[in-house]
Amino acid sequence: MMTTILLMACITFFTRYLFLHRALPFKVGPKMQQFLSFSAPAVLTAIWVPIVFVNDEGINLDWQNPYLSAAIAAVLVAYKTHNIYYTTVVGMGLFLILN
Amino acid sequence: MKKALLKGFLDMLPLCLAVIPWGILCGSLAIQNGFSAYETQAMSLLVFAGSAQLVAIELIAGNTPLLTILFTTFIISSRHFLYGLAVRHKVIDQPLRWRLPVSFVLTDELFAFSHHRKAYRTKTRLIYALSAGFSFYIAWNLWTLIGIVAGSLLPDLTNLGLDFAIAATFIALVIPGIKNLATLLTVLTAGVVATVLKSLHFELWLVAAALSAMSVGYGVSRLQSKQEHSQ
Numbered sequence: 001m002m003t004t005i006l007l008m009a010c011i012t013f014f015t016r017y018l019f020l021h022r023a024l025p026f027k028v029g030p031k032m033q034q035f036l037s038f039s040a041p042a043v044l045t046a047i048w049v050p051i052v053f054v055n056d057e058g059i060n061l062d063w064q065n066p067y068l069s070a071a072i073a074a075v076l077v078a079y080k081t082h083n084i085y086y087t088t089v090v091g092m093g094l095f096l097i098l099n
Numbered sequence: 100m101k102k103a104l105l106k107g108f109l110d111m112l113p114l115c116l117a118v119i120p121w122g123i124l125c126g127s128l129a130i131q132n133g134f135s136a137y138e139t140q141a142m143s144l145l146v147f148a149g150s151a152q153l154v155a156i157e158l159i160a161g162n163t164p165l166l167t168i169l170f171t172t173f174i175i176s177s178r179h180f181l182y183g184l185a186v187r188h189k190v191i192d193q194p195l196r197w198r199l200p201v202s203f204v205l206t207d208e209l210f211a212f213s214h215h216r217k218a219y220r221t222k223t224r225l226i227y228a229l230s231a232g233f234s235f236y237i238a239w240n241l242w243t244l245i246g247i248v249a250g251s252l253l254p255d256l257t258n259l260g261l262d263f264a265i266a267a268t269f270i271a272l273v274i275p276g277i278k279n280l281a282t283l284l285t286v287l288t289a290g291v292v293a294t295v296l297k298s299l300h301f302e303l304w305l306v307a308a309a310l311s312a313m314s315v316g317y318g319v320s321r322l323q324s325k326q327e328h329s330q
Contacts, residue, residue: 001159013203040211045285045312048273071263071270082275
């Protein structure tokens with residue numbers, strides 16, 4: 001078991017460190033840089049949207065889905081306030097009430 | 100320096116709190132699946148990657164072959180390549196003693212704080228990033244420990260929907276950043292593609308969704324700047 005954990009640790013660290021390694025002989029050009037500037041919204045959204053819509057049975061678009069109503073509330077609060085505390089508190093609060 | 104330390108901690112605090120359910124779940128799930136307390140904590144201390152850990156716990160418990168476990172870990176972790184590429188030009192001039200710890204704590208959460216033009220480029224900003232990154236590391240390990248201790252006492256947390264805490268935090272990180280059409284379309288594409296691919300159980304759903312969304316964002320921003328030039 002410990003071997004598996006150590007090997008997993010090597011893999012996650014490798015994926016995080018690789019492109020911060022200086023000996024890799026390349027420079028990220030301005031076009032690539034512009035492409036990569038979209039990586040944060042792209043990856044973070046690709047993580048959170050399926051949490052809201054996908055369950056064991058598939059895609060859930062039901063309005064009764066507490067994930068959906070709480071997510072809509074959180075999006076509205078985030079849009080209005082730009083505040084991470086308000087957004088998570090309102091989102092989680094509504095979610096726990098509905099669930 | 101003290102200010103940067105404190106600011107890093109405070110900026111990361113809401114994310115440290117939002118990850119409580121996941122950390123506890125990671126600890127308790129491992130214990131319930133026959134991991135020892137040491138193994139469970141070692142996983143959080145060394146692997147330090149929530150989604151990879153949760154999936155691996157289930158796979159290990161199901162006696163999945165080692166290669167499958169490692170391949171799955173690699174697939175889930177491959178989004179970090181994007182993070183490394185995106186911050187490379189900011190970090191690469193720093194000596195190894197800074198780059199190593201930065202890469203060790205380069206999580207989704209820390210990456211979300213890496214967009215400032217000067218991020219990682221000054222000593223203050225490096226200290227800020229490491230403070231944020233390592234406070235998240237400590238929090239993650241603390242929540243794992245609580246999960247280990249609570250372990251068998253806790254009911255099955257997997258179906259309580261506590262993963263919504265992650266969704267709420269990421270909403271808070273993404274929505275305020277949508278300031279132009281290109282980013283809006285990136286976000287919409289990422290959401291739709293990820294949802295469809297994940298529901299189809301496509302293994303590379305996360306990376307495929309991210310790359311297609313980034314292509315859309317990039318394409319739109321190029322089109323827009325071309326139009327501006329031709330006017």
